[in-house]
Amino acid sequence: MPDDLPLTPDSGWNALYLAGKWTDPGDRDSIEVENPYTRESIATVPAGTTDDVDRAYETAADAQASWADQPPQRRAGAVTAALEFVREHRGEIVELLARESGSTHVKSDVEIQTARGMMQEAASYPFRMKGQHAESIVPGKENVVERQPAGVVGVISPWNFPLHLSMRAVAPAIATGNAVVLKPASNTPITGGLLLARIFEEAGLPEGVLSVVPGRGSDIGDAIADHELPRVLAFTGSTEIGQRVAKKAANNCALPALELGGNNVHVVTENADIDRAVDGGVFGSFLHQGQACISINRHLVHEDLYDDYVDALADRATSLPTGDPTADDTIIGPVIDETQRDTMLEFVQDSIDAGATVETGGDHDGLIVEPTVLSDAENDMAAACNEHFGPIAPVVPYSSDAEAIELANDTIHGLSGSVHSEDLDQARRIADGIETGMIHVNDQPMNDEPHVPFGGMKQSGLGRYNADSILEELTTTKWVSIQREPREYPF
Structure with a gap:
């Protein structure tokens, strides 16, 4: 791909990025990338094969x-150069996000800002990979614990915040001395995958450290997750698919780093x-039509x-x-x-049939689903008990703090949430009682900061992104002992 090629949907994305080189599609099947607003094809990308996954x-x-042997300033420099490329091409990336994922300007601003923050944090990781020296119970022995890259990292990323949710795994993995194979979602193979290849290519990343294999999950998802080479498998997506990925990774003793579904409350x-x-x-x-794992799924409001x-x-x-x-x-x-539209509207209709009232919305125009508010909602209605992933706000009444906590916890998920009260003691009691990895007082659940651990409880995932948490997951420790003096053995 020429260095001066603009970042537009028709910029020659019909290639895989394997071993640091753009690879023509050849006789591979293709994926048509459609603009979700116009439903027009905006690009064609090759569908990667299991052979491509093996090669990557x-x-x-x-x-x-x-790459791991490079000095920390070299690895940090690659991420910093990538960050500068994103800054310089922000306008083009906004356009790509709009045309490929239906992202509004507000959503794109949030996504790019968050992705850049993750990259800034990642650039510090090469200087934070510290080991330790430990005393020994054996006379004359020295113990050294080194922190090393995990090795090869597989990343499977989703379509809703494609740039951010790919970058939050890829940038830290590269910074900590790992090599990465990235499979973006088939809805967003450009902004979730091939764009990152372009970014890091321009940043001077050595060949082979990053490969991007677009493809349908049904065709190559298992090959990514079940491969013997990756030591970490980072996945963001549904709980159902995440559990499958975790089992595949565990077959090879790879660490599954999972951020899965949510059913977040706004109390x-x-x-x-x-x-x-x-x-x-x-x-x-x-925000982004409610298509976020940390969006509000249920509004729990005091009577x-x-x-x-x-x-x-x-x-x-x-x-709106x-x-x-x-x-x-x-x-x-x-x-x-x-498919997403029909599922969320089915949840709405099922809730109406169960007694909910549509205060506004409830219909659609093409793929524009009207912002929908449902009153008289109950916790077990379809739009409340399922992760609807749409611009839908079921409002459930409650009568006491204990009931609010009980309703909030009545789900397999535990990702994010929020509590509003001017009595901060009350807000904190409720927040402490809700089983969730993240919760925000007098705010809302859509928060992600690069220096704060991000992740869920229960079936909302395993592990944490951001801060020292992702640094721990993408590295491993090695104990090296040095016997400085002759040791006496019992036989």
């Missing part, structure tokens, strides 16, 4: 040792500032504020501009495809 992993294994107590709670509820439910909250939330939802995600003022763009 084998090349990564060959390249990893020499509004009787002591909440209702305006702040609604502000958070709107953002947390409707004293319930009617006022429902009215205010519905008014705000009705006012919908349509073309490339327009500056659009807040609600398209959902990713018909």
Whole structure:
């Protein structure tokens, strides 16, 4: 791919990035990349094969040792150069995200800012890979514990925040001296995969340290997860598929690093500032059409504020501009495809049949699903008990702090959440009682900061991204002992 080729959908993405080289599709099957707003094909990319996966992993294994031997400033420099490339090409990346994933300008701003933060944090990792010296119980022995790269890292990333959720695994893995094989989602093979290849190629990453193999999960997903070479398998996606990936990785004693589904609550107590709670509820439910594992899935509202909250939330939802995600003022763009749309609308209809009331929304225009608020909702209704992954806000009443906690915990998930109360002691008691990896007081669940551990409890995943947590997962320790003096053995 020429260095000066602009980052547009028609910029020659019809290639795999294997062993540091762009590889023509040859006789491989192809994947048509569609604009979810217009449903027009915007690019064609090759569908990788299991042979491509083998080649990518084998090349990564060959390249990893020499990359790990590079001084920390060299590895940090590659990530810093990649970060600068993202900064310089921000406008083009916004356009790519809009046309490939239906991302509005607001969502793209959030995604790029977060991805850049992850990269800045990752650039510090080569200087944070510290070992330790430990005393020995054996006379004359010295113990040294070294921190080393895990080796080869496989990454399977999703379509909803493709740049960010690929970069948060790829950049730290590269910085810590690993080599990476990345399989992006087939809906977003450019912004979730081939774009990263271009970014790190421009950053001067040595050949083989990163390979990108687009392909359908049904064709190559198992080959990525079940391969004998990766030592870490990073996956972001549904709980069902994540459990499958974990089993495959465990077959080869690879570490599964999983961020899976969520069913996050937004608890509004009787002591909440209702305006702040609604502000958070709107953002947390409707950013990127609710297509985020940390978006609000259920609004749990105290019965004293319930009617006022429902009215205010519905008014705000009705006012949100919908349509073309490339327009500056659009807040609600398209959902990713018909399958996702039909599933979420089925949840809405099932909830209506069970007694929920549509305050606003409930319909669609193509892939634009109207911002939908459901009152009279109950915790076991389809739109509440399932991860609906759409611009849908079921509002469930409750009467006591204990009931709010019980309702919040009535799910297999435990990823994120939020609690609103001007009584911070009350908010903290509720937050402490909710079984979740992350929770935010007087805010909403859509938070991700590069220097704070990110991850869930229960069936929302294994391990943590960000901060020292991902540094631990992408590295391993090696105990080296040195017997300085002759040792006396019992026989």
